[in-house]
Amino acid sequence: MQPLFMEPVFQEKIWGGNSLHTVFDFDLPSEKIGEDWAISAHPHGVSTIQNGPFKGKKLDQLWQEHQELFGNQQGDVFPLLVKILDAADDLSVQVHPDDSYALKHEGELGKTECWYIIDAKPGAQIIYGHTAKTREELAQMIQEARWDELFNKVNVKKGDFFYVPSGTIHGIGEGIMILETQQSSDTTYRVYDYDRKDDRGNTRELHIEQSVDVTSVPARANTLNISETKQGKSSVITYLQTEFFNVYEWQVHGALKLKKQAPYTLATVTDGYGKLIAAGEEYELTMGTSFILPNDIERWELQGEATLIASEPGKSLK
Structure with a gap:
């Protein structure tokens, strides 16, 4: 797929x-x-x-x-x-x-x-x-x-x-x-x-x-528990894991290898350029490119110099 x-x-x-x-x-x-x-x-x-x-x-x-x-x-x-x-x-x-x-x-x-x-x-x-x-x-x-x-x-x-x-x-x-x-x-x-x-x-x-x-009264304090996982010069920043969605930043500096964590994954390139390698095929990525990785793509690799914001369904949606 x-x-x-x-x-x-x-x-x-x-x-x-x-x-x-x-x-x-x-x-x-x-x-x-x-x-x-x-x-x-x-x-x-x-x-x-x-x-x-x-x-x-x-x-x-x-x-x-x-x-x-x-x-x-x-x-x-x-x-x-x-x-x-x-x-x-x-x-x-x-x-x-x-x-x-x-x-x-x-x-x-x-x-x-x-x-x-x-x-x-x-x-x-x-x-x-x-x-x-x-x-x-x-x-x-x-x-x-x-x-x-x-x-x-x-x-x-x-x-x-x-x-x-x-x-x-x-x-x-x-x-x-x-x-x-x-x-x-x-x-x-x-x-x-x-x-x-x-x-x-x-x-x-x-x-x-x-x-x-x-409106929530009084206003809620929405404290974030942000974490980062390094992979060479690249990294994955985890911003949110909620019942609605999980959200990540994929920082690509050379290469970043990833694997499926949810039934499907959404991603948008917000900066830079590169390529996506999935199921043996290569796809060009430029700023503004948006895509969904469907369920049967188990692993993929990103190459280049780019920032992507990725999301997936939260726990209550899986």
């Missing part, structure tokens, strides 16, 4: 820009592209397979019709979604529901996510968490627009990593490019949007009631 290489799915956003072209050399349909849905089976942007016997097939179709590729996992939907985001302007401050709330109110999975900072301009910041001690205080601070007092701001730089579980108030700041690994969900509740207007002059919708409902 071959790796499954993905065609990018681009999403135009009010805060998007052109960096997915200038950095990754993607051919963009407009100058306001905020997201590349790099690996997705979500109905709002489904990936197409670029190669092999399934070339031209959609990922959601493969999930339904060829479960053997994914280790015969249970579930109606492919559970993960990988994006590259280009924040040419500040994103809205937002929060996502957990599975229980989202399934009841939106009919889809909740949204726990995590961010790898591909690049960030000097002084770039994210909003990550809040200061309210009770749900009543949270609602009051939102009603009174006490944004500077409510939101926690964090400086970021290239190579930083953040875990953003459902219930976390967050916002990506201007000048940041990230690789986001998340549950396959498109449910977002906006808390604040800088009083911006859309291209028709309308203030964008906020979701205050839902935001207060789903």
